[in-house]
Structure formats: C-alpha cells, structure tokens
Amino acid sequence: MSHAITVRLSSGRSYCSGVLISPDLTGGEATTEYVLSCAHFLRERTGEIKVGGAFFHARIRGAVRIPRTDIAVLRMDRPSPPKQLLRLSTHGAPWLAPTRTEGFGKSWHRKRERFGRVIARTPFALGRNLATFVTSAAILHNNPKAVKGDSGGPVIIGDEVVAVQSMITDPFGANTGLATVAQVAAHRRAIRAAVEALEEAY
Incomplete structure (x- = not known):
C-alpha cells in the first residue's frame, strides 16, 4: 500500500499539485480516480492535463470547480494503484x-x-x-x-x-x-x- 498521494498536474509547460481523494471523502486503503486541487490552474486551460508524480500516470477526463473558492475536483481516465488515502x-x-x-x-x-x-x-x-x-x-x-x-x-x-x-x-x-x-x-x-x-x- 503506497502513501504517495500527492500528484503533479501538468498541461504543456505549466503544472500544479493535487492530492488523490476517495469518492466518499473518508479516506482509507483504496484505489481512486479522483484528485483534489486548486481551481485557478484550470482557468483558461484548454489543453490536455496529465497526472504524474505518485508512481503512476493518467490523464484528466473532466473537472468541476467549486464555486466561490479555489478548489477543484478532477477525474482521471484510470484508477490509481492502491493508496492509503487521507480523510477530508x-x-x-x-x-x-x-x-x-x-x-x-x-x-x-x-x-x-x-x-x-x-x-x-x-x-x-x-x-x-x-x-x-x-x-x-x-x-x-x-x-x-x-x-x-x-x-x-x-x-x-x-x-x-x-x-x-x-x-x-x-x-x-x-x-x-x-x-x-x-x-x-x-x-x-x-x-x-x-x-x-x-x-x-x-
């Protein structure tokens, strides 16, 4: 079980960080397709977003920005390996x-x-x-x-x-x-x- 849950989100030469989360936000040992990150990275971002940095690679299929704050949830195109996810x-x-x-x-x-x-x-x-x-x-x-x-x-x-x-x-x-x-x-x-x-x- 890997404790590496912080990921790098990149689009072209720009990148930011994010964290793998469980769909129910409670954490625990699991695979996941979801990333929590900052909403401002998505502003005016039109190219493909890649995921790396936690011993696997994926691409982002879609994202939702949380209104009135700098938080976004993104979904990857494949699940992560098993991770020890943290509770929100x-x-x-x-x-x-x-x-x-x-x-x-x-x-x-x-x-x-x-x-x-x-x-x-x-x-x-x-x-x-x-x-x-x-x-x-x-x-x-x-x-x-x-x-x-x-x-x-x-x-x-x-x-x-x-x-x-x-x-x-x-x-x-x-x-x-x-x-x-x-x-x-x-x-x-x-x-x-x-x-x-x-x-x-x-």
Missing part, C-alpha cells in the same frame, strides 16, 4: 496547529514538504490579480516556504487534509513565507457533489 477534514484548521503542505513547487520530479503553522483564519481572501477568490481561507507561515507549483497541494494536519494550497504572499517578488490556503471543511458537501457529477458524466 470536517473542521477548520485550529489556531497554531502544525501543518505539512506537500507539492511539486520547484521540482517537476520530486514532491517536497513545507512545514508550517496556522496563524489566522479569514472568511475570504482575494489574489492580487483579482481572479483568485478563496472563501473559508486560512493563513499559514511555512518553513520551507511554499512556492509556485505547490498550488493545489494538500495541507495536512494529523492524518487529515484540511486545505489545498492556493496563494503565496510575495510582494515585489519577495516570498514572505505566508501562504493562503483554501480550507475544505466548509465546502465538503460541494466537493462530494462534484464527485457525483463527474461519476455521472464519465
């Missing part, structure tokens, strides 16, 4: 809780870990391009710092996925180590509905 949390990230963010930022071939803490929770956050909008956001301070390419990667507390990486704070190009993440608990019902819609469509 039903609670917000606790204040000062230690976190582990996994992603492929700055490394196409190797997943990296960013350790941090929850320093704030906010009802919403808006990217500087005014296009990325996150409701039920949390702010983390990470060391090592989250970077571009980590977007969509899972933010893990204990043995649960509590959020996906969304935005970094880098005024004038200087990465501050602060990251905005999209919490999953408030959108769990919409995520489950997205899985059901993809099951019906494909």
Whole structure:
C-alpha cells in the first residue's frame, strides 16, 4: 500500500499539485480516480492535463470547480494503484496547529514538504490579480516556504487534509513565507457533489 498521494498536474509547460481523494471523502486503503486541487490552474486551460508524480500516470477526463473558492475536483481516465488515502477534514484548521503542505513547487520530479503553522483564519481572501477568490481561507507561515507549483497541494494536519494550497504572499517578488490556503471543511458537501457529477458524466 503506497502513501504517495500527492500528484503533479501538468498541461504543456505549466503544472500544479493535487492530492488523490476517495469518492466518499473518508479516506482509507483504496484505489481512486479522483484528485483534489486548486481551481485557478484550470482557468483558461484548454489543453490536455496529465497526472504524474505518485508512481503512476493518467490523464484528466473532466473537472468541476467549486464555486466561490479555489478548489477543484478532477477525474482521471484510470484508477490509481492502491493508496492509503487521507480523510477530508470536517473542521477548520485550529489556531497554531502544525501543518505539512506537500507539492511539486520547484521540482517537476520530486514532491517536497513545507512545514508550517496556522496563524489566522479569514472568511475570504482575494489574489492580487483579482481572479483568485478563496472563501473559508486560512493563513499559514511555512518553513520551507511554499512556492509556485505547490498550488493545489494538500495541507495536512494529523492524518487529515484540511486545505489545498492556493496563494503565496510575495510582494515585489519577495516570498514572505505566508501562504493562503483554501480550507475544505466548509465546502465538503460541494466537493462530494462534484464527485457525483463527474461519476455521472464519465
């Protein structure tokens, strides 16, 4: 049983990260066709999206973006090998809780870990391009710092996925180590509905 559940989603030269999830969001030992990631990667993306980085390869058949936040559910064209999938949390990230963010930022071939803490929770956050909008956001301070390419990667507390990486704070190009993440608990019902819609469509 593999614990490698963080994947790389790529389209041309662009890529982001994502995490394998079970259709019922409860985790456990299983194969799966579903990936949770960031919605902003899908914006204006028209080419084929490939999946790699977790010791198998697949292609994305379809995706559903969760309204009013930077979360998307994607369905692959083949199931993953058996994995130890994590549960999607039903609670917000606790204040000062230690976190582990996994992603492929700055490394196409190797997943990296960013350790941090929850320093704030906010009802919403808006990217500087005014296009990325996150409701039920949390702010983390990470060391090592989250970077571009980590977007969509899972933010893990204990043995649960509590959020996906969304935005970094880098005024004038200087990465501050602060990251905005999209919490999953408030959108769990919409995520489950997205899985059901993809099951019906494909």
